[in-house]
Amino acid sequence: QVQLAxxxxxxxxxxxxxxxxxxxxGRPVSRWASAWFRQAPGKEREFVSSITWSGQRKYxxxxxxxxxxxxxxxxxxxxxxxxxxxxxEDTAVxxxxxxxxxxxxxxxxxxxxxxxxxxxxxxxxxxx
Numbered sequence: 001q002v003q004l005a006x007x008x009x010x011x012x013x014x015x016x017x018x019x020x021x022x023x024x025x026g027r028p029v030s031r032w033a034s035a036w037f038r039q040a041p042g043k044e045r046e047f048v049s050s051i052t053w054s055g056q057r058k059y060x061x062x063x064x065x066x067x068x069x070x071x072x073x074x075x076x077x078x079x080x081x082x083x084x085x086x087x088x089e090d091t092a093v094x095x096x097x098x099x100x101x102x103x104x105x106x107x108x109x110x111x112x113x114x115x116x117x118x119x120x121x122x123x124x125x126x127x128x
Contacts, residue, residue, distance in 0.1 A: 001026050002024075002025070002026045002027045002116075002117050003023075003024070003025045003026055003119075004022055004023070004024050004096045004097070004098060004117050004118060004119035005022070005023045005025075005119055005120070006020060006021065006022050006094065006095065006096045006119040006120065006121060006122040007020070007021045007023075007122060008020040008021045008122060009093075009094060009122030009123045009124045009125075010123075010124070010125070011125045011127060012086055012124075012125070012126055012127070013086075013126070013127055013128075014086065014087060014088060014126060014127070014128050015085055015086065016086050016126070017082070017083060017084045017085075017086065018083045018086065018124060019080055019081070019082050019083070020036070020080065020081040020083065020094055020096075020122060020124070021078060021079075021080055022034065022036075022078065022079040022080070022081075022096030022119060023077060023078055024077040024078070024079070024098060024117075025077060027098065027117065030100050030101075031053040031100065031101040032053055032098045032099070032100065032101065033050060033051065033052050033053060033098065033099055033100070033101040033105050033109065033114075034050065034051050034070075034072060034079040034096065034097070034098050035047065035048070035049065035050035035051070035096075035097045035098075035099075035109065035115060036048040036049045036050070036070065036079075036081045036094055036095065036096060036097075037094070037095045037097060037112065038090075038092035038093065038094045038095065038124075039092055039093050039095070039121075040089075040091060040092040040093075043092075045095070045112065046061065047061050047109075047110040047111070048060070048061055048064055048068065048081070048094070049061065049064065049068055049070040049081060050070070050109045050110075051070045051071070051072055051079065052101055053074070053101050055071065055072050055074075058070050059109060059110075061110075063089070064083075064090075067083065067084050067085045067086075068081060068082065068083050068084070069081070069082040069084075070082075079096060081094070083124070086124075086126045087126060088126050088127070088128050089126075090124060090126050091124060091125050091126050092123075092124060093121040093122065093123050093124075094121060094122050094123075094124055095118055095119055095120075095121045096118070096119040097112070097115035097117065097118045097119070098115060098116065098117045099114040099115035099116050099117075100114075100116065102114075
């Protein structure tokens with residue numbers, strides 16, 4: 001059974017940092033691209049960041065570019081999202097997702113459809 005488990009969320013102040021973790025288990029052998037999405041109350045889910053299996057390519061939403069950093073360790077089956085200079089608008093539930101790194105993934109990585117597996121989410125609240 002495939003599981004993605006997020007952790008590291010919490011309540012922080014504006015300008016603080018958080019590091020989200022995503023632990024993967026049970027997935028079949030493949031080249032898995034990983035991503036973080038978020039959903040704020042009353043809003044649609046939005047893309048935050050993604051990373052290829054090799055870790056060589058990383059993509060970010062404009063709203064987090066320069067503040068968030070995605071990374072991974074395939075030996076540990078872990079993906080992280082380092083979030084710095086947090087703002088109130090970063091408040092959301094953050095979801096980890098994984099999908100096979102196919103040619104189509106590179107065209108649609110900002111959308112939810114390419115991702116087969118999703119975690120349950122971790123709440124991030126940034127207080128002003």
